[in-house]
Amino acid sequence: MGAHEAELLRRVNSRLGAHLPLRVPYREVVTTFLVNPALTGPSSPRIHIPDSLAEWVTERAEHTVRALQDAGLTVTGNLDELRPTGAVEGVDPDNVADADLLDLATQTIVNMLIHLRRSAVPKEIKKELTLEIKMLEATVTQLEAKLAASEKRRKTLLNELAAAHHSLTWHRDRPVRAAASTFLRKHSIRLPGR
Numbered sequence: 001m002g003a004h005e006a007e008l009l010r011r012v013n014s015r016l017g018a019h020l021p022l023r024v025p026y027r028e029v030v031t032t033f034l035v036n037p038a039l040t041g042p043s044s045p046r047i048h049i050p051d052s053l054a055e056w057v058t059e060r061a062e063h064t065v066r067a068l069q070d071a072g073l074t075v076t077g078n079l080d081e082l083r084p085t086g087a088v089e090g091v092d093p094d095n096v097a098d099a100d101l102l103d104l105a106t107q108t109i110v111n112m113l114i115h116l117r118r119s120a121v122p123k124e125i126k127k128e129l130t131l132e133i134k135m136l137e138a139t140v141t142q143l144e145a146k147l148a149a150s151e152k153r154r155k156t157l158l159n160e161l162a163a164a165h166h167s168l169t170w171h172r173d174r175p176v177r178a179a180a181s182t183f184l185r186k187h188s189i190r191l192p193g194r
Contacts, residue, residue, distance in 0.1 A: 001039060001043055002045055002046055002047065003047045003048070003093045003096055004043070004096050004100055004104050005039045005043055006093045007094070007096045007101060008039070008105055009034070009039065010093065011101070012030075034112065037114075039108060039111075044091070044096075044104070047091065047092075047093060048089070049090070050092075057084055058084050061083045062083070065080075158189075161184075164180075
């Protein structure tokens with residue numbers, strides 16, 4: 001964000017006043033709908049830092065870098081980029097011409113509208129999605145019922161099979177017991193209690 005964008009944002013913030021308190025409401029609205037979509041990208045000249053503030057800016061940058069390092073956060077990019085690199089030519093935001101701000105404000109409104117149009121879901125699509133969700137919910141309900149019936153049938157078959165196996169184990173004919181055990185192993189059937 002350059003000097004022009006910073007001055008425009010400063011003026012917007014002064015008009016917002018208590019309408020959007022800092023922290024969550026401010027971030028949710030201003031960052032989401034103004035700063036990110038409309039005030040990022042190619043920017044105006046950098047902000048000039050007067051010599052009287054250079055030491056404070058350097059200390060603040062060092063404090064911020066240390067805090068981020070100590071927090072153990074995963075940082076994308078290089079923290080050194082947060083440190084000032086010395087005297088940089090720039091523009092004092094207080095000296096930005098109103099005509100430049102008017103052009104930037106107009107382009108910012110255009111960018112916001114484009115962003116809103118891209119992020120908005122048309123009513124027809126919302127209706128289709130709602131219908132699709134209802135159909136999927138009905139399908140899930142049907143599948144849950146089939147699964148419950150299938151599980152009940154599986155338990156019934158296991159009980160019948162266990163009863164048949166129990167009868168066979170008492171049978172004196174050893175080949176019949178061996179055939180039943182082979183059948184159970186072949187079909188990966190585990191009887192309850194075994």
